[in-house]
Amino acid sequence: MSHSIDGGELEEIEPQSTTEQRRLLDEDRLLQTRTSEQQTSHHQQDDDDEDEDNLEYQSETILTILKPVSLTMIFVIWAVKTISISAVFGGGSAIYMVYAETSTDSNAMKFGGAILNAILFVGMIVVVTVIFVVLYKYRCYKILYGWLILSCIMMFGLFGGTLAYYMLIAYNLPLDWLTFSFCLWNFAVVGVLTVFWHGPTKINQAYLILIGGLMAIFFTRLPEWTTFSILVVIALYDLVAVLCPKGPLRVLVNLAQERKEPIPALLYNASVFTMMADKEVQMPEENKRKGVKLGLGDFVFYSVLIGRAAMFNMITVFTCFFAIITGLFCTLLLLAIFRKALPALPISIALGILFYFATSFFLYPFVVQLSFNPIFI
Amino acid sequence: MTFVGFFGCILLAFAPAFSVFLLVISRNAQLIILSIGGSFFWLLSALLAAIWWYIIPPLRTAYPWIIICSIIFQEALRFGFFSLYVRAEKGFIAERERQTASLTSHPDPLRANIAIGWGAGVAHSLVSYVTLLWEYSGPASYFSHNCSVSIFIVMAVQSFCFIVLHMLWSIIGYEGFVSRNPIKMSVVVLTHLCASFLTMLNMASCGAGMSMVVILTLGVSAYTFYVCRGSRVYHVSCLPCFNCTEERQK
Numbered sequence: 001m002s003h004s005i006d007g008g009e010l011e012e013i014e015p016q017s018t019t020e021q022r023r024l025l026d027e028d029r030l031l032q033t034r035t036s037e038q039q040t041s042h043h044q045q046d047d048d049d050e051d052e053d054n055l056e057y058q059s060e061t062i063l064t065i066l067k068p069v070s071l072t073m074i075f076v077i078w079a080v081k082t083i084s085i086s087a088v089f090g091g092g093s094a095i096y097m098v099y100a101e102t103s104t105d106s107n108a109m110k111f112g113g114a115i116l117n118a119i120l121f122v123g124m125i126v127v128v129t130v131i132f133v134v135l136y137k138y139r140c141y142k143i144l145y146g147w148l149i150l151s152c153i154m155m156f157g158l159f160g161g162t163l164a165y166y167m168l169i170a171y172n173l174p175l176d177w178l179t180f181s182f183c184l185w186n187f188a189v190v191g192v193l194t195v196f197w198h199g200p201t202k203i204n205q206a207y208l209i210l211i212g213g214l215m216a217i218f219f220t221r222l223p224e225w226t227t228f229s230i231l232v233v234i235a236l237y238d239l240v241a242v243l244c245p246k247g248p249l250r251v252l253v254n255l256a257q258e259r260k261e262p263i264p265a266l267l268y269n270a271s272v273f274t275m276m277a278d279k280e281v282q283m284p285e286e287n288k289r290k291g292v293k294l295g296l297g298d299f300v301f302y303s304v305l306i307g308r309a310a311m312f313n314m315i316t317v318f319t320c321f322f323a324i325i326t327g328l329f330c331t332l333l334l335l336a337i338f339r340k341a342l343p344a345l346p347i348s349i350a351l352g353i354l355f356y357f358a359t360s361f362f363l364y365p366f367v368v369q370l371s372f373n374p375i376f377i
Numbered sequence: 378m379t380f381v382g383f384f385g386c387i388l389l390a391f392a393p394a395f396s397v398f399l400l401v402i403s404r405n406a407q408l409i410i411l412s413i414g415g416s417f418f419w420l421l422s423a424l425l426a427a428i429w430w431y432i433i434p435p436l437r438t439a440y441p442w443i444i445i446c447s448i449i450f451q452e453a454l455r456f457g458f459f460s461l462y463v464r465a466e467k468g469f470i471a472e473r474e475r476q477t478a479s480l481t482s483h484p485d486p487l488r489a490n491i492a493i494g495w496g497a498g499v500a501h502s503l504v505s506y507v508t509l510l511w512e513y514s515g516p517a518s519y520f521s522h523n524c525s526v527s528i529f530i531v532m533a534v535q536s537f538c539f540i541v542l543h544m545l546w547s548i549i550g551y552e553g554f555v556s557r558n559p560i561k562m563s564v565v566v567l568t569h570l571c572a573s574f575l576t577m578l579n580m581a582s583c584g585a586g587m588s589m590v591v592i593l594t595l596g597v598s599a600y601t602f603y604v605c606r607g608s609r610v611y612h613v614s615c616l617p618c619f620n621c622t623e624e625r626q627k
Contacts, residue, residue: 063406314507319420322500326417329410355420362427363504371509373580374532375440376501376539376590377426377447377573 062332066325068209069302075213076303077317080220080310083166114225118233125237129248137255149192152211156188159214212296216303220311227308231349234301238343298344305352315367316359323355324348383514386529390506390536394499397544401491408484408492415458415496415547422454423447423504440580444573452566455547458493459554486551487611494547498540506536524583531587535576538594542572545594545601552610561604568597 105113135144161184168175191207193199199207222230241247302324309316327348335342370377402408426447430436436443484492513529524531546565553561572593579586605611 063409066409314511315504318500318503318507319424322413322416322420325413329413355424358424358428362431363424364508366427366430367505367508369437370443371505371532373440374528374535374576374583374586375444375573375579376505376535376576377423377444377451 062329065328065332068205069299069325069328070321072209072212072216072299072303073306073321075209076216076220076307077310079163079167079213079217080307082170083163110225111229114223114229115233117222117226118229121230122233122237125234126248133248133252133255136252145196149196152195153188153192155211155214156191157184159218160184160187160210163214163217208296209299212299213303215296215300216307219300219304220307224308227304228353231301231305231353235343235345235349238345242343298348301345302348302352305349305356309356312356312360313364315364316356319355319359319363320352323351327351379513379515379518382518382527382529383510386510386513386533389530390502390510390533391499391540393537394495394502394540397491397495401488402495405484405488408488411462411484411489412492412496412499414462415493416500417496418454418458419451419497419500419543420504422450423501425454426450440577441574444570444577448566448569448573452569455497455550455565456554456562459551462489462493462551463555485611486555487548487605490547490551491544493551494544495540497547498543501543502536502540505539506532526584526587528583531579531583534587535590538590539572541594542568542597545597548601548611549597549604552604552608555610556608564600568593 132144164184165180168180190199190203191210194204194207195211219227219230305324306317306320309320325348327350328344330347331342331344402412426443429446429450430443436446509532510529518527518529546569549561550565553559553565572590575589575593576586578589
């Protein structure tokens with residue numbers, strides 16, 4: 001297994017894989033939702049009624065999305081509650097942040113700096129997405145795959161490894177270095193293989209959830225104000241990127257359709273920055289039975305909000321969770337009405353942030369006051 | 378030691394709710410959506426109550442008024458959700474007649490209301506209890522001087538009772554709402570007030586409120602059986618086993 005990760009060999013693998021193969025893999029890999037067996041057969045009975053979108057089918061697909069989203073959130077909450085992320089990975093001093101928030105700054109300074117950081121962050125996403133589209137347009141597949149595999153293996157190996165290390169410390173579990181590195185190596189290699197090549201659906205989905213969770217944990221180290229401004233700006237960007245006809249995303253989708261190739265969406269799923277590009281809920285017109293796709297970017301940003309909430313108190317975690325899920329349901333309802341690709345972030349993030357602040361300002365002191373003389377309202 | 382107590386309290390408070398989830402709600406996707414809707418509306422009411430509590434300073438420690446105000450918000454939003462649900466249901470039935478496809482998995486009103494109440498109850502218990510509960514997982518425990526039982530256990534039992542009560546209130550309230558029966562609707566509001574005021578007994582002696590709430594829960598569940606027996610909204614012959622509803626729908 002260890003040999004298969006050689007750069008040379010991987011580069012050879014990719015060109016060999018035919019379009020057909022890749023299409024199959026693509027279908028396997030994407031975290032697209034599938035209805036259960038009986039649901040599908042039930043639908044085949046009334047094929048002619050397919051256009052009449054029925055509620056039952058919708059709710060099945062909602063459920064299949066709800067599961068991975070909740071799992072990612074639980075993973076992030078567990079990590080945030082167990083170890084102190086900013087202590088492990090160094091506080092807000094990420095390289096790409098122009099403004100480092102300190103608690104002594106005035107609120108106005110924090111606000112301005114946070115907005116600046118957020119705009120820079122989104123600008124970077126746009127730039128990376130454009131580079132990606134250009135690479136795809138001129139068929140530089142080797143560079144593309146090299147880039148994506150490298151970032152994926154870094155993510156699993158370095159970031160996952162560091163996280164696992166501090167988890168072991170937090171739980172006071174002894175483990176020798178040999179076993180640790182052996183497990184980590186296998187974990188990373190299996191991850192890369194299953195994400196980029198082939199693997200059982202369950203394992204693949206588990207790795208995708210892990211990627212989302214790891215990214216979200218990585219982002220929770222950003223300072224508080226920056227986190228919220230990034231979330232807001234990302235939600236707005238999402239709105240533009242998905243709905244705007246000339247955005248890089250649309251160009252990518254059109255290119256892929258022209259070439260009759262699968263959209264290299266799975267690539268996004270693995271990459272650190274370009275993953276935001278895949279961040280739309282879309283229902284393909286030609287085959288609705290595949291259900292709803294939710295980009296990994298959505299997982300990440302929902303979980304970032306939840307992780308930030310977990311740093312305040314458990315009560316904000318639950319209120320944000322319910323708010324985000326309700327926002328997701330509303331988006332899916334709109335999806336059933338409008339039947340076009342819709343951004344999944346704006347409604348959920350808006351509700352989530354609203355509930356976070358309402359909870360931390362009003363509900364939390366209220367509940368604390370009541371729970372000390374155990375009164376249930 | 379605290380960790381054991383932490384898990385004990387979690388199981389005491391939420392294990393029954395979890396089993397209801399596994400046995401009834403998780404079987405049907407629409408029930409899950411309804412339960413999320415129920416919890417969202419409950420959270421909305423709690424937030425409104427908290428904002429109300431915050432902007433009126435004399436209310437800060439006036440517990441009877443806190444309870445009354447927050448229950449007004451909760452019940453208003455509960456019946457607001459019912460009216461939304463009834464409207465959606467009408468639309469759905471119309472859709473169904475048009476389609477003539479067999480939609481077997483559409484939940485019957487009883488299970489739907491169990492799900493709505495379950496969502497509201499779980500949200501209620503989580504919001505009220507989880508802050509306190511999380512303290513219990515830490516390195517040490519702390520005790521209230523007028524509490525003969527641990528305050529965590531008292532809250533756990535109360536959480537459990539309120540989850541059950543919310544399911545029962547949802548069942549009674551929906552039946553009252555649909556059949557326009559003011560008595561049943563007022564029973565919901567009054568027993569809710571009663572339950573909340575009973576928990577105020579905890580300020581005098583800790584276990585007292587808890588045990589009274591348990592007794593009230595038993596009373597309300599007896600009343601719920603009585604309501605369901607004569608109900609046209611729910612079909613009672615199906616009450617003991619939740620399996621015969623599919624048959625009936627055919």
